[in-house]
Amino acid sequence: MTSDAPAIPTADAARPLLQRPKEVADRVTWIGALDPALRNFDIILKTANGTTYNSYVVRGSAGVAVIDTVKQEFTEEFFAKLEEVVPYDEITTLVLNHLEPDHTGAVPEFLRRAPHVHIYVSPRGLQVLRALLKDEFERYEVTTVETGDTVSLGDRTLRFLTTPYVHWPDTQCTYLEEQNLLFTCDLLGCHYCDARLFNDKVGDFRFSFEYYFDHIMRPFKRYVTEALDLIEPLEIDMIAPGHGPVLRAHPREYITHYRRLITKRLASETGAEKTLLVFYVSAYGATAQMAEAITEGAAESDDVRVSLFDIQGGDVTPFIDLIEEADGLAIGTPTINGDAVRTVWDLLSSLVDIETKGKLGAAFGSYGWTGEAVGMVEARMQGLKMRVPEQGLRIKMHPTGDELEDCRDFGRRLAAHLAGRPVEREIDMSALLGR
Template sequence: MSARMMEDGVYYVGSQDWDRQIFDELIPLPQGTSYNSYLIQGRDNTALIDTVDPEKAHELLKNLQELELKIDYIVSNHAEQDHSGSIPLILEEYPEAVVVTNPKCKELLKNFLFIPEDKFKTIGDGDKISLGGKTLEFIFTPWVHWPDTMVTYLEENKMLFSCDFFGSHMATSQLYSHENEEVYSAAKRYYAELMMPFRPTIKNNLAKISKRDIKTIAPSHGPIYSPVNEIINLYKDWISDETLNLVVIPYVSMHGSTRVMVDHLVDSLIKRGLVVKPFNLGHMDPGEFLMSLVDASTLVIASPTVLTGPHPLTVSNAYLINLLRPKLKYVAIMGSFGWGSRMEELLKGQLSNLKVEYLESISIKGLPTQDDLEKIDALADEILKKHESS
C-alpha cells in the first residue's frame, strides 16, 4: 500500500501483509495482518510513529521516500519486532533521527536491535514534544500487552496512535473501520488471543486514555477507527465482569465414548435454553475458540484419558486457557477412561489461574450407560441453575 494522507500533515506509511498465515508461530491469521506506521509533519519537525515488520521494511522505506520528508523522531510505542524491527534501517536512511520512547522500551530495543545509547530520546509518562503546530503526548499504557507499551496522542488532530491497543489482525485495502465492518470480529479475536489476560490493567489504561478527546484511533494492526465509540464500547464490554448465557465445550474423543457424552450434553443444554459452542480440539480454529471464551459463563472440558491423564490436546488447550485467564464463572470436567484416570486432579492443577467454581465432574469407564447419561442431564440442570442465579 502506498503512502496515504489521513489528515493534513498526517500520513499512513505502513504495510499490508496479505500472505502471513501465523503470528509468533502460534496465532493463525486467516485474514493476514498489517503493520501500521504513521508519519506526522509539523512546521518544524517530522515524527514517524512506529515502523513495520523487517520483512516489509522495503515498503515502509518506499512510502517514506515518496513523501520526500526528513525524519527527526522515530516514536517507538512498543519494542516487539513487528513494530520496531525496521528502526535500524530507518536510522541508516535518516541518520539525524532519534528514537523517542520510554525507559522500559529503550532497554528492550537495545537488547533486540542493538540500537546505540546516543540514538535515544527518553520520555516520561505525560511528556510532550512539539513538532510545530503538531503536539505529541506520550501516555504509558503498560501490559497492553507488554510492560513497555505506550500510546501517542496527537493533540491538534485528536488522534490516538494506540499501538496494539484496539488492534486487529487484518490485511485490507480499506484504511478505515467504517469501510469494513469485519474489523470488529477481527478485533475481538485479537483481544482474545493477546489482551484477555490483562483485563485489570486494560481497565486502568482505558480510563487513562478516556481523559483525552479522541476523534480517531490508529492502531498498529488493522483498520483505523473514526468514529471511535463502537470499539471503545466493545472493549468496555470485553473487560467487564459480565458474562453471557454461554457454555463452551472443548473436547477430544479417541474411540467415541467422550463424543457420545459431549453430544448428549449439547442436546441437554440446548433443551434447557442455553447457548452452547462445542469445539473439537483436533479440528477447530483456535481463534474462534478463544473468542468464545471472552463472553462464556461456563467451560466444560471433555477428554479421554491417555495413560491416566487428559489427552495431550486437552492439556495444551488447558495450558492456554490458564494463561489467558478468561472471565469464566464455572468449570466442569468430564471424560471417559479405560483402566484408570487422574484427569480431574491434573486439569484442575493446570487451571490454577482461573477464579471459578468447579461443578461436579463426570468420569465414565468405557461407553456411557443410561445412568451415566442421567448424570450428564443433572450437570445440564446444574449449569442452568447457576446461569439463572448469576
C-alpha cells in the same frame, strides 16, 4: 497469495494501492505496509484477510515524527513511502509504541539512515530496544516517557499514555493533541488487510476486530481496563492503530466496544460471593467421589458458590468463559500412564486465552500406583500464575470414609482461602525438602 483464500480485496487487487503513502489527517500520513497474503500471525491467529503494519508520519512546524515502523520484510516498501513524504534530515523523532518485531522490523535500518533522531519509548520498552539494537544502542539518543510526558513538534504535540500489557509489557499509546488523534499500536487494532484503509471504506472487519481482541487482548483484560481508563477521557476524532483499518468514523464506538468486551457478564449473579469451580475426570468413580466431597465441604461456606463439573469426554471450550470469571479452580484427575488425562490437559492448555493470574488453584485425584498427575496439574496452575495454597490431595484407590472427610476438609480450606479467612500456618523450611 495462496489460491484458496479469496479475501477481498485480493493481494493482486490491493498491490497497486500499496506503493503510495496515504494522508489520514492534516499532516498525518500513513506509510505502512499491507500484507494481504498472510494467513497466520504469531502462530496463534488465523488471518484470512491478511494484515497491515501501520506506520505514520506526523509533521509539525518544528519537527517530524515517525510513529512505529513495519515488519522487517516490508522494510524497503516502508522506506520508499517514507522518502516520498519526508527527507531523513527533517525527521526529528521516532516514537516506538510497542517493540514487537512486526512494528520494529525497520528500526535498525531506519536509525542507520537517520541516526540523529530522538527515540521515545516506554520505560519497559527501553530493555527491548536495547536487545533489538545490541551494540548500536549506545549510539542513539533515547528517552523513556510515561503518561503525561509530551514532545513538541512546534505546532503539533505528542502526548504519551503508558498502557502496559496491551499486550506486551512495553506498550504505550501516543496522542496527537491538536488533532485528537490517538496512535494505539496493537490496542484497538485487528488483522484485516484492505488498501482502502479507513474503517468507513474497507470491507466488514467486525469479526476480525473481535477475533483479534479475543486472542491478543483478552488475557490482559485487567490492563485493557487501565488503558481504557486513560483513553476514555480524551477527545478522540481518530484512532490510528498498528494493524488494520484506521478508525476515523465513529472511533468512540470502538472504545465503547472494548469496554463491553472486558466487562463481566451477569456480574450480579454472583454478587459479592466468591466462586469455586470443581472439574474432574474419573476412571472408576474414585476421583468423582473426591470431587463430590470437596464440593460438599466448600459449599458449607455461605460466601462461596461452588459448582461441580464432570468433563470426561466433553468439549472444554465452553468452560473457558466460566473460568475467566471464577475466583478459584479445583481440578481432579486420575493418574493414567504416569500422567494427567488428556481432557484435563485440554482444559489447562485452553486457559492461555484468559487471565488466570492470582486465581486460586487446587488439584486432587485418585491413583492406583504412582499418582503424579496431581503434582503435574499443580505445576501447570503455577505456570498460569495461579496461587496454589493447599498441597494437592491424592488418595490411593477408592477413598475410605475418613478419606472422604479429608476431602471435605480440603474443600473447606479452599473456601476459607477464597473467602479471605484462611487458617494461618507456619512451617520450617525443612518441611519443604520433599517438594
